[in-house]
Every structure is written in C-alpha cells, then in structure tokens.
Amino acid sequence: MTSLEHPDSGPLATRIVDLGAIARNIGRIRDITGTPILAVVKADGFGHGMIEVATTALAAGATWLGVATVDEALAVRSAGITAPILCWLADPWCDLRAAVTAGVTISCANVETLEAIAALGDAADVHLEFDTGMSRGGAPEYAWDALITTALASPSVRVTGIWSHLALAADAEPGSTTPQVRAFERGVARARELGLAPGILHLANSAGALEHPDTWYDLVRCGAALYGIETVMGLTHSLEPAMRVVSRVTQLKRVAAGTGVSYNHAWVSPAATTLVLVPVGYGDGIPRDLSHGGEIVIGGVRHPVVGAISMDQLVVDVGDAVVALGDEVVLLGSPSDGEPDAQEWATVTGTIAHEILTGLGGRMARRHIDQTQRTFS
DSSP: OOTTTSOOOOOSOEEEEEHHHHHHHHHHHHHHHOSOEEEEOHHHHHTTOHHHHHHHHHHTTOOEEEESSHHHHHHHHHTTOOSOEEEOOOOTTSOHHHHHHTTOEEEEOSHHHHHHHHHHOSOEEEEEEBOSSOOSSSBOHHHHHHHHHHHHTOTTEEEEEEEOOOSSTTSOSGGGGHHHHHHHHHHHHHHHHTTOOOOEEEOOOHHHHHHOGGGOTTBEEESGGGGTOOOSTTOOOOOOOOEEEEEEOOEEEEEOTTOEESGGGOEEOSSSEEEEEESOOGGGTOOGGGGTTOEEEETTEEEEEESOOOSSOEEEEEETOOOOTTOEEEEEOOGGGTOOOHHHHHHHHTSOHHHHHHHOOTTOEEEEEOOSSSTTO
C-alpha cells in the first residue's frame, strides 16, 4: 500500500496564524508612534482568534484591548485576561451590568446609554465618544453638552476617556486629518469648560497611527495594522500578513480545448489543459468574485482560478504543470514569496482586506504558530 492510499488525516483547509507576526507588527507601530497601543481584537481578532491575539498583543506591549460588543468583552474576561478593555457598541439593551461587573470600560455616545449605566448604581468607567466627522458613531456636537452634563450628574459614572474615530486617515496627505483633529480639540475643550477632566484622549486608528502624528494623543487604536493590513493608500510600513490559508489538491483531470468549467460554463478552456479541484468555496469565505482574476500557488507557481467558485470547491487551471493529488495549495500567504495576500484578493474583488480576513472560516480549521522570523519567508 502506498502512503497516498492512506495519507495522514488533516483538514481540507487551514488558516495558519503566525502570532509572531502580530507581535512584530505591534513592535513596528510602537516604534513609529512611541504611544501606548489599544489592540483591536473584535470580530474574532479579524478572523485570527480573539483570545490568542489578545494574549499576544498584551505580551508584545499593548496596554488596552478593544472590542465592538459586550459579548466579545465578556469572552475576553472569561479567558482570564484582566487588561483594560474598551467596548464601543453598547446600548441600553445590552447586558451592561455584566460588563460593568467585569470591569469593562464602555463607550457612550448618547444620554440614554449613559443613564442606563448610571441606573445600575455600580461604579462604572466610560469613555465618551465625540463625532468629529465620521458621521457614524459618536455624539454630534449639538448633543455633546448634554452627554457631558449627564456624566457629571451621575455619581457612579467615571469618565476616564474621550475619543473619536478618523474617516480620512487612509490619505497620507498631512492635512487629511486636520479638520477632525480640530473638531476633537473643540470637543475636549468644551468638556473641560463644563468641568469634566477628560482622562485618556484617543483619536488615531491604524492609518492615523502609521502616518498622522497629530492624531496620536494618549493612545492609538490599531486593528488592521496588527494583522498586516496596510491602510494608508500608496504606502507600506513593513507590516507582515499574519494569516496563511492552505488547502490541497483533491482531484485533477486533463481536459480538451473547448471544455466548459463549473456552473454556466462561464470559462471555457482555450486549449488542452489540466484542471485541479481545491476543496474550498464561498461557504468557507472564499469570495466568488475571485472566479475572475484570482490566483493560487502550487509548488511555488501561480495558477489562475477558472470557472465559477461554488460553495465547497474551486477549480484551477495548471496548464501542463506537474501537479499531484495531495499537493499543498496556498490560497493566502506572503507577497514576499510571490503568494497572494488579503489585499490582493480585495483588489481583485473590489473590497477591502478587512472584509476578506473576517469573512474566512466556515469549515476551515485554524492553527496558531509563533515564528521568530518574518512570516512565511
């Protein structure tokens, strides 16, 4: 019997997360800013594993963690992590008591949420969010005074920070963030006029941390940069992709010229060629739009995805290359090794790398490693 007849068992596809790369990315941000870092671990750490990333980030020097929801904050606490956590998507219908009891700092952008926290009667730390131009979260300027005076009138509420979020920091032009910096300064000044000591001030996201020193203040909130996503248009900052996605060849066949492939025969082979089947699809977070322009790597060589990607599988045209059943297929990896990364997929599919990484999963396994050198090189 050959080893191929009874190979070692393993998942059909695996996300390999290099925690060492995340640690090095934090070091790079720290070298640039010299400012304390809040590591954003929401959405399961951008698909990299919330608890593993949180633990790595803190060990690498981050001082705060950031999450979107109360449930995420409580999951971090349940893992035994005691570092400060900021939760920025809480409302009066969330389990605010559990968050307060767990020592989670809650972001407030409206009086109703602040009053719900105050009604608990327990000492609670909050950061007030001011809308400086994102027009998403945050209290608008016309509601800012009411939010501050409500906080001041609530004995159990301790305002330990004021923050806002940047909309245009992806533009490297220094003036791109100036209007929001000025608005933030106005909001902080008004808080002080009303008698509020603002505590920690924070405005910078990943792009702000990398390119806009006027946004750094007391803390920089970094999510995308932790995971190796370059967020400033046209610039790189030596960040490393932290996720590698691999699968394997599960079937291959030789076909004649004129052979239609996959649903609706959207691709027809122009010549005789070898087709490879890879057992991943949109049910695992592979974007269907990679059917047009996506590439994978087998044996160090790029090959195009052809035909419509289906829920569980995609087809690759390897031409006359020598490929064997069971060969590793690299879906995402290191651009320095000639492999696609999330940004390449995002460019092909018309989205952003954040969406690519957070969308991966489904039936994919996930494994964590800690490489001491640059990722996958």
